[in-house]
Amino acid sequence: MVTLLGLSFVLLAQARVAQSSSAVSDIDPHTAFGSKTAPVVMEIFSDFQCPACKTLYTATNGKLMDNYVNVGKVYLIHRDFPLTMHAYSRVAARYARAAAQIGKFEPVEQVLFQNQEKWEQNGDVDGTVVSVLSAADLAKVRALVKGGTLDAAIDKDFALGQMYRVNQTPTTVFHCKGQTYPYPGVMSYEILKQFLDQLLSQR
């Protein structure tokens, strides 16, 4: 009897843990990081040409990856939300999506954000990603971008963002224990850490 009770308790706890990522639909594993069974899921709706998205990426994401994502506490999902006010953000999103399909999302995301001020002047996204891709990978990425099949995935993310009433970037949607917390704007790591620790300490 005690064993049965213990077993049902463990199963219930596992179900609650698994609830967070199962509450999120349409996850492209190439643009998601960490463990799918992590108790907290963060969906970041981002635009590669948005300065605030760059700030979030450069100031917060690195520490977040090291201390929460890579240790299985947070499952981080990149969502494309290219705003129409930015002329080249959709082009950048296509390149990032293409790179994701060949497993090179992280270096391309990094180089796009780090050189945002350069490529947003002339739209030379291709010239920006050249520096982090081998010739073979670059050829694959270009082929995927020219193929025109990537917009469907970007539009899917955009539609999902509209469902969450995202109207600015970056917007982060936190999921934990069946709760959903939409948060528009940049977060400093110190304050985000407190929020994540509070979410993780919920019983």
Place this chain on the structure above:
Amino acid sequence: MMESSPFNLRRVIIWIGRLVLGGIFIYAGYSKIFLPIIHPHPPIGVALSFFAMQVDSYQLLPPRGVNFVAHTLPFAEVVLGLLLLIGWRLRIWAVIVTLIMVGFFAAVVRSYALGLQINCGCFANPEPLTIKTVFRDGSLAALALLMTIFAFFEARQPHPWSPTNQA
């Protein structure tokens, strides 16, 4: 006499200020403490740390200051809202509410002028900081200021229902 009427313009504005600002302060504090839009409702610690992120987004305070504001402001809003509605020692609470509203207004104007893409953090719901927010906070700050000035002015007048006034 205008001053002795319980319904003169100054008294009407004081009443409107007490009801509007008192109600808004209570709701604003309650929504930050309990996050009624999130289901199932999170513990207070989660709600306050979520509010801390909104305070932080204004880029005005260091982390310690952010935590202090996030963990005290929601409770202060509820208490001040109740005190405004009750009306006891009105001038003291009206001054404090006015200072807080002017502070909110200055923070909102600064963020809007800098083009910060942030959440207002005024209530629990995610609300982008727009020109509408600037006008709303400006109107409430003006109402708080008028209420306070008139509260001091009326305190110098005999109460409309006092025996000396009736005589």
